[in-house]
Amino acid sequence: MEMKQAMKIGGTVGSSFSFLDQVHQGGYLQSVFDMCEGGEKGGSLGFMELLGMQDIEPSSLFDMIQVPCIPQEALSPPPPLPNPTTVAAKMEYYSSSEILNPPATPNSSSISSASSEALNEEQTKPAVDEEDGQQKTKKQLKAKKANQKRQREPRFAFMTKSEVDHLEDGYRWRKYGQKAVKNSSFPRSYYRCTTASCNVKKRVERAFNDPTIVVTTYEGQHTHPSPVMSRPNLVTNTPDSVIAATTTNFSMPMQSAQQPYVNGLSSTNPLSFGSTSAAGFLQERRFCTQGASLLLKDYGLLQDIVPSHMLKEE
DNA sequence: CGTATTTGACCGGCGC
DNA sequence: GCGCCGGTCAAATACG
Numbered sequence: 001m002e003m004k005q006a007m008k009i010g011g012t013v014g015s016s017f018s019f020l021d022q023v024h025q026g027g028y029l030q031s032v033f034d035m036c037e038g039g040e041k042g043g044s045l046g047f048m049e050l051l052g053m054q055d056i057e058p059s060s061l062f063d064m065i066q067v068p069c070i071p072q073e074a075l076s077p078p079p080p081l082p083n084p085t086t087v088a089a090k091m092e093y094y095s096s097s098e099i100l101n102p103p104a105t106p107n108s109s110s111i112s113s114a115s116s117e118a119l120n121e122e123q124t125k126p127a128v129d130e131e132d133g134q135q136k137t138k139k140q141l142k143a144k145k146a147n148q149k150r151q152r153e154p155r156f157a158f159m160t161k162s163e164v165d166h167l168e169d170g171y172r173w174r175k176y177g178q179k180a181v182k183n184s185s186f187p188r189s190y191y192r193c194t195t196a197s198c199n200v201k202k203r204v205e206r207a208f209n210d211p212t213i214v215v216t217t218y219e220g221q222h223t224h225p226s227p228v229m230s231r232p233n234l235v236t237n238t239p240d241s242v243i244a245a246t247t248t249n250f251s252m253p254m255q256s257a258q259q260p261y262v263n264g265l266s267s268t269n270p271l272s273f274g275s276t277s278a279a280g281f282l283q284e285r286r287f288c289t290q291g292a293s294l295l296l297k298d299y300g301l302l303q304d305i306v307p308s309h310m311l312k313e314e
Numbered sequence: 315c316g317t318a319t320t321t322g323a324c325c326g327g328c329g330c
Numbered sequence: 331g332c333g334c335c336g337g338t339c340a341a342a343t344a345c346g
């Protein structure tokens with residue numbers, strides 16, 4: 001079943017070997033895979049290579065890391081879990097029938113391509129919505145969908161060992177749906193970024209084989225800075241322990257949103273990446289690739305946040 | 315009262 | 331064509 005799904009997809013997913021081992025041994029990989037495949041056909045996801053652990057090109061591996069995270073509740077009441085950790089997995093996700101601008105290269109450039117695709121949708125959709133503020137009937141929606149086939153945006157999924165479903169990631173989300181998931185006793189929640197012009201979505205569910213694992217999938221890229229980052233005083237009212245965790249997790253997405261990756265990142269920024277900031281991560285990657293000449297093969301964020309031994313040797 | 319969440323209905327894609 | 335399923339909508343409801 002899982003492998004059957006895997007065979008339907010193909011793409012690029014990367015990881016450092018060490019983390020991959022952790023994921024694999026921890027039994028998390030399958031959860032991520034199932035989650036992100038999510039019954040959607042025709043996607044391209046490279047986890048089959050990871051499952052096989054055989055044909056993995058070191059140069060194609062990136063973006064799977066293990067990092068700490070904080071549950072949303074950690075910002076006010078004490079977190080239910082003393083040491084929640086996140087197992088993060090980055091993946092490119094395309095629906096083969098919906099790719100408008102295939103990546104020029106199979107690895108790094110796929111992200112920038114996907115990003116532009118996401119931007120296109122973000123820019124066009126609001127205009128359509130304002131076309132008729134009140135008379136947005138179902139017929140109109142239907143016609144809209146008919147004329148413009150829904151585009152699938154790149155996705156990023158990661159797993160967090162936490163009792164809290166909705167993890168704080170520095171952005172504000174509005175829940176717009178919840179559905180029972182087949183083969184899982186836990187519902188899947190659907191969230192949308194509350195920022196008007198931002199079309200980023202995320203899905204949150206628990207791994208069917210391990211209820212303690214929360215699987216979060218981001219879709220799209222934020223077009224705005226993180227609200228948390230734009231409120232720097234926020235951490236001043238927070239307990240020290242939370243401050244540390246918060247700054248660790250969220251400093252990067254805000255930086256990424258405010259300045260280009262090439263300027264905002266440096267090898268001296270060891271605390272720049274947040275596990276629950278997967279969307280921020282995507283954003284970071286976008287800036288990275290938009291930086292034109294800066295290739296992702298330099299690991300992007302990973303080189304700054306992941307111990308060097310976890311990065312591939314070249 | 316404004317905002318966020320809940321939840322049943324609806325829609326489209328897909329397999330049979 | 332029909333049913334299943336994932337995803338989304340939107341009215342109702344809850345909350346601060």
